[in-house]
Each structure stands twice: as structure tokens, then as C-alpha cells.
Amino acid sequence: MDKKIGFIGCGNMGQAILEGMIASGQVVPGNIWVYTPSPDKVEALREKFAINAAESAQQVAQVADILFGAVKPNIMLKVMSEVNSSLNKDTVVISIAAGITLETLAKVLGHDRKIIRAMPNTPALVNAGMTSVTPNSLVTAEDISDAVNIFRSFGYAEVVNESLIHSVVGVSGSAPAYVFMFIEAMADAAVLGGMPRQQAYRFAAQTLMGSAKMVLETDVHPGELKDKVCSPGGTTIEAVRVLEEKGFRSAVIEAMVKCMAKSELLSKS
Secondary structure, X not given: OOXXXXXXXXXXXXXXXXXXXXXHOOOOHHHEEEEOOOHHHHHHHHHHHOOEEOOOHHHHHHHOOEEEEOOOHHHHXXXXXXXXXXXXXXXXXXXXXXOOOHHHHHHHHOOOOEEEEEEOOHHHHHOOEEEEEEEOOOOOHHHHHHHHHHHHOOEEEEEOOHHHHHHHHHHHHOHHHHHHHHHHHHHHHHHHOOOOHHHHHHHHHHHHHHXXXXXXXXOOOHHHXXXXXXXXXXHHHHHHHHHXXXXXHHHHHHHHHHXXXXXXXXXXX
């Protein structure tokens, strides 16, 4: 990609995006500019990745074809308002700030701006992220493709309508927490059975990762994959019976419904 990429803010998620782009070869370090309020951090990023260390947010805005707003949500709008006059008219602004809508961003940047709202999740930090990409009507097909490819450099990404953003929060944004709880519970049971704890974590986590990979790569319905593990009268169907008895699926659905409702409530505050 022969475009100049700018980062205003570069915390854990920003750095995951930065590393993904460079490692995948999509963007050469010399085409990346980064600014954070900490000169030491910018210098450390320059030394590590050979990117350009910017002296101000405005400098990044002036040079960038694609600008990542990677600061905390509580200061995103303030930062965007400060750099708006420095942006080129065709710059694509990508916000990764949770809870800030396209309309809210447009009120600050202008309704004539190309804006993308993206929501990566924390597995992006280990190159296994899931990201939603939500463009406004001014973003071109080429711009969308560039954005999706950037986010796919450290996991997977799909274009999602903004009306589904609360579902995204439930199924990927907040979901790593539920998955970690499941891994912890599986490991606890294995420890109860006598397995050393660190080994139990490895067995549980690897099993979860492998099972997810089967869903993604086989295109077989999860229920069918479950059935293939459940031998008649065997150990697996006994475990499945107990999970159903305890309301496992119902609990997960109800938790996600509450999560999505909370996301919607927070977006209106």
C-alpha cells in the first residue's frame, strides 16, 4: 500500500495495528508517522520500528492519507477537533475509540469527511484480533479495502453496518472476557482432577483455540462439530447434558443481551 499512515496516540491497540501493518509488509515504516504526548514513547517506537517520529498531532494530520485516532475515547473528540483544520480533504480518519458514533465524529470533523469507525478486540495484541469496520457514506470502496486489509494484518476484519455495532460489542469486543472465564473454569476442573495448573491452562486454551479454528476453516455448523465429538453413551454427551441442565447456552445468550443493552445505553450518555 503506497499511502502515508498517521497515528495520533499509540497505546497497546495502536501498536498492535502498527506492528501488524509492518510485519505483513503492507506499509513500509518510512510511510508511517506517529505522535503521542510522550516524546520518549515516540522515540522508542522510532527506534523499534524505524517509523517517523512526529513532533505534533497536527504534523501527523497534515501528512496522512489514512489517520488513526488511537487515543482514549474520553479525549478523542478534543484531539480530532484540534487537528481537523490540518487534515487533507481526502484523508480517511479511522477512529478506534469505543462508543463514539460516526455522527458524533462527523460533528467534530465535518460531514464532508471520510470517517471509519473500527472496533478491534484485545486478541489483536497477539495477532488474532477480530475487528469491525464501519465506514460513512463518503468512504470509497478502495478506502474500505485498505482499512480491512490493515486490520486483517493482525487477525480478521469485516465490514459491519453501524446498526449492528452493539452486537459487535457483545460477540467480539467484550467476548474475550467470557472466553477467559471459560478457560479458567475448564482449567479449574482439570486441577480438581489432579492436573498441574499451568498445564491445565495450556490444555484448556489450546483446545479452545483449536475448536475455534475448526469452525472457521471447515465451514461446518458448530452443532454438527459438537455432535461429531459426542459418542453414544460417552463422556462428552454426559458433559453436554450437564451444561444444558445448568442453562449454559441460555446464560451465555442472556449475558450477551445484557452486554449489548449496556453498550447501547452508554452510547446515548
